Amino acid sequence: MNDFLLVLVVITALCFDFTNGFHDTGNAMATSIATQALSPRVAVALSGVLNLVGAFLSLSVAATIASGLVDTNLVTLPVVAAGLVGGIIWNLLTWLFGIPSSSSHALIGGVIGSTIAAAGGHAIQWHDLVSKVIIPAGLSPIIAALIAATGTWLLYRISRSLTERARGRGFRIGQIGSASMVSLAHGTNDAQKTMGVITLALIVNGTVPKNATAPFWVILSCGLAISLGTYLGGWRVIRTLGKGLVEIQAPQGMAAESASAAVILLSSGFGYSLSTTHVATGSIVGTGLGKRGADVRWNTAGRMATAWLFTLPCAGLMGAGAEFLARAIGRTPGVIVVLAILAAVAGAVYWRSRANKVDHNNVNDEWTGSVAPAEPEPAAAA
């Protein structure tokens, strides 16, 4: 029992949840922002509210996410803290480069890395890690792309007799609905993962009995943290997803969002904690494949896929490093030092991001191959 350490861990977990929110706003809203179905600021506000609703909607995966992958008897509070630090640092770095990497993998990687560092490889449920995390991570973008490509083809086929502008207007209305569903799905899926980690910390500390479900204050605080992060808007990632992969029109946006929402919600029904990022990216690539004449920028897609491969091991290494450091210094002071380093890294990343800022003003500028739009010209009023 160490309540001070527990408070530190809960705060760190909520910080992770916050980065999860702003890293993933783009999964739900990038396509709606790109087609101007929603103005950037309305989009992030809507998405934030729906994430909060989603956090309360379903509680099925909450307690299993982290405790199903590691042996809870071998995990301690500093291990959980170190794992969270690994996940947060990876999320911040990928956000800086505008890479939509998986927040879920960052979290899972971080916790696994710190657990291995603390207790060795036998503390990991390797079979579950492969069958519940790694294989679904490989399959989900392909399934999402297939569904989105089919949807895109159907939408253009059915609506071909409409005029270009009528079609744009009709499907932009549809997009508001489909993007809302993705936001809701994101809340049911990703907010759960942090709830799972906080519940794990409470179990480890003996505050709640084993097999306890997430207490109400955990659900509420996780929902608030993720929706606040979402509202802040991860404009860099939004820009890469909305402009960097495919030039998106309204029917494609609706097809992509519907495919993402369907795959995420169905998979969580089967207990797979998919990465919403992988699904959303797969869907957007799929809409490029389903429309004749649309170009998929494969170099951007390739760069993302590479980042996905590195997410689990890199977050794992950072989690392991944090755990070694925390242990070398000693229990509570060790965790405080690691958190101080985290704060320093976060500050540096934030300072670096100011140098080439992406926000709601320039998020839709012409894609020129980089996250930050070409410098001087201020976003021309559309």
Add this chain to the structure above:
Amino acid sequence: MSWINLAALWKIVVFGLIAGAGLPALFALGLLALSRGGGRAQVAGDDSDVVVGGNPAGIVVAALCFLVVLAAIGWGIYEIYQIGHPATK
């Protein structure tokens, strides 16, 4: 000790196609019906962004399509709530 749950996989693909591609297609059919013109020849040019054509039958069909889409979404959310909150303690 299976690595891939094939039973879940095919269900995700099939239901995913129905909900993720079928529902937006139904929405598109609704839009198409809605845009059907009335008795007079369509005056709107290529540049028109008018979505409602004015044909009463078209409007009824469109309303049906949109209702089915909304009902499917509502049912889906209800199912998720049911799965997420297993029987009261």
